[in-house]
Amino acid sequence: MMFDMNSIIRKIAEEIRPSEQERRRLMDIYEHVKSTLETCLSLSLNRDVEVTLQGSLAKDTFLRGQSDIDVFLLFQPRSDTDYRWFKEVLVPVVISCFKDYRYTLNYASHPYVTLYVDDVEVNIVPAFRIESPSKIISAVDRTPFHTKYVRSHLSIEQRDEVRVLKYFLKQWGLYGAEASTRGFSGYLAELLVIAYGTFLTLLKNCTSWRAYETCIDIENQYKSKRECLEKFRNDVLVVVDPVDPGRNAASALSVKSFALFKLLAGLFIERPSPMFFRINEIEIHSNVPTEEVVRMHVEEYGSCLYGLEFDIVKPIPDVVWGQLNRLRKAVTNTLRSQGIGEVVRADSWIDRALTKAITVVEIIYCNKRYTLHRGPYAYDVHNALRFLIKNKSIGMGPWINDDGRLYTFRMIDTNIVKIIMDTILRCSPTSLRLTKVLDLGNRETLQTVDPGFKEWLRSFLEGDPIKKIMKLLEDSYLDP
Amino acid sequence: MMFDMNSIIRKIAEEIRPSEQERRRLMDIYEHVKSTLETCLSLSLNRDVEVTLQGSLAKDTFLRGQSDIDVFLLFQPRSDTDYRWFKEVLVPVVISCFKDYRYTLNYASHPYVTLYVDDVEVNIVPAFRIESPSKIISAVDRTPFHTKYVRSHLSIEQRDEVRVLKYFLKQWGLYGAEASTRGFSGYLAELLVIAYGTFLTLLKNCTSWRAYETCIDIENQYKSKRECLEKFRNDVLVVVDPVDPGRNAASALSVKSFALFKLLAGLFIERPSPMFFRINEIEIHSNVPTEEVVRMHVEEYGSCLYGLEFDIVKPIPDVVWGQLNRLRKAVTNTLRSQGIGEVVRADSWIDRALTKAITVVEIIYCNKRYTLHRGPYAYDVHNALRFLIKNKSIGMGPWINDDGRLYTFRMIDTNIVKIIMDTILRCSPTSLRLTKVLDLGNRETLQTVDPGFKEWLRSFLEGDPIKKIMKLLEDSYLDP
Known part of the structure; x- marks a missing residue:
């Protein structure tokens, strides 16, 4: 059965477009927060402040049932209005304004408050009102410019296209620029739709993207492709930020995410199917327990499977992921350079509470001497x-x-565990502390691990998401 | 203890220089053969023929106790004087001239008679007397020109240098241009001494030879190095034949022989020792039997050791070796391309009688699936x-x-024996017939093989001649 690409996309767009009711409800919450803030802050602070709506709600590019609300408090730049003042004066005031609500504090790259209003996350973020993005003081100061640009460049129909793209990216674990994903941010998705018009045109055109050789410069801010590529020579894809030409909106994208996106796009064009948007329904060995998959790897491939268990000391996701990625590379490079194993594969898992991380290292044919x-x-x-x-x-x-x-x-030096531990010691990660090295090939050890990790391990060993792509290819013939 | 290079070389030269008595005796044999031939042929044949001395006796570059005598019968080119006439008329006449002597017939690239006179081999080779090497009819017609060139370009002292070089090459298995060795011919050794003056100067200068980029053109027959290299672009070393500029006297040299020679030269310069000329005295694991070496490879390196046993159907050494070399490459390439084993090594052995050949294939970590x-x-x-x-x-x-x-x-397709047999079948060698595939890792099988092969196998597994070079390096420090 052959599917029509347009009808697949239109159907998905219907499914994920928020209802008028949902939008109304979110706007009501926003209006409530806004008026509370305006009243409360003018009473407590002697500062000029503008309360604004940002993010996907402001741009109307959010997915049904998946929106949080980004409220930015814009301050005039002043010497006495700094991070410290945000943290020590503003944030406590904001909390006091909403004392009946549940909230969390976030001090990641920027101090802000997340409020839970009627089960909806409302992020209240302080920022500076600046004349132009070239004068940013904090990274979030660029956001209002992004919101404005996207609102004025996306038609109503194109907001649906953005939603479809975001949903597609989420399905395949490609959504988000943070270190855990190194994929496509929401803003990047919006820019790509602005650049190509529709989701389908994007998919059709992206197959001609070449790694480290493609520059998408919507506003023609660079004289030539060459000049653009020279500026961003280490980035696999360049999408020049229309509001700040010195910035690549795709800078966080890894070559792996870039590759997977192109592969999926090519496959969808060749063999469109609604299953691309329902990948949880693609079942791969779903009834094989992790224990069995591990046994297969140990017995068939002669694998050693180690789990390097860390306590997360400083739970800042991007920092933790950055350090985990560096550690992973250091460990695999060391093992490879010492000729240990035929193949070394590794990846990392973090629990939801951000307290524990496990890096799995698979060494295939590890018994070679x-x-x-x-x-x-x-x-x-x-x-x-x-x-x-x-x-x-x-x-x-x-x-x-x-x-x-x-x-x-x-x-070969066959004391693999020692080599791994020495490598980690050399890297001395500040936000991670190695607690133990698990032998995951051991059935009893495997029974003690976190169930969420165990499920993740199965997916790692089975080679998701390629296994799902293979399933999509099954019983098909693609003319080579 | 540091040795002086010149004194080592002078000492060896003394040892290997033939005595006046030996030379006299060989010349006497030659004179006897010559006069017998002159008389006998003039009676039996109606052809103008010149009986000449060629080879290392003629050039006085032979080693003590190691000379045979090359007698060339030079005929005027005539339509009725062809290979067939050589074979059917001349050779029987030559044999009849020496009916009291033991002889063998050789029909390799050229029909000739080998006579045993007083335990000395005398080769009686028919050839054509031509005006210039550019007009050769048979490959051996070039020989008188080589003899003349070498005699007129080598001083008496330099004949010693040639002898030392030949002896050095023999020690390390590098002497001979035939397919079994792919090393340095006697003529090439002579040309190298003519080019560099002495053995030591050759060693000192060859370290700057670059593979596929060196052209030694004694008579400056090419306008430029570039033109010379273009003409012989597939040869690792070019030594233009002074008597025939279209020919590379080093064309048979393999990259392996080239590499070993340069390595030995460099080592001798850095660390001169008389042991370079006495390598049979360098003992490496001499008391470890082949069985033990095999066991080590099977158990430590997870090796499979196969012996492909061939009957030699047409015993022409260069053809057999050429086919063995091609087979060996085909088998190793096939196994490698199929990802079988970590490393595949192979080499071939032929018995003295030229009736049986065994190609050994070692597949390290062959149990991988x-x-x-x-x-x-x-x-x-x-x-x-x-x-x-x-x-x-x-x-x-x-x-x-x-x-x-x-x-x-x-x-992996783990039916290694079938893969090997299919590959041999595809090559369909005309002078070899596969009789069986031996599992040399099996102790009982190993006990049934030819003792000469068994000794050769040990040397193959132990990595001669590098093991001997390592021994020369032992207890030494070479400033890197």
């Missing part, structure tokens, strides 16, 4: 002699191969 | 989808790595 080292050409005498001296009697070889190179089969 | 395949970048949508379709459910994965590429862990 020797590894091949390719040396210099034997005719490169200086280096060849150094190689021979260095490789005196530590395994088989060296020998000269048909290619004229020296090779040796070198003994 | 899966192998890593690196696919295209996931953002290269067309190829990524093809890769996904191709790799449906045949092992672990595919997954997207941090580098944005697709990887899969693919099941």
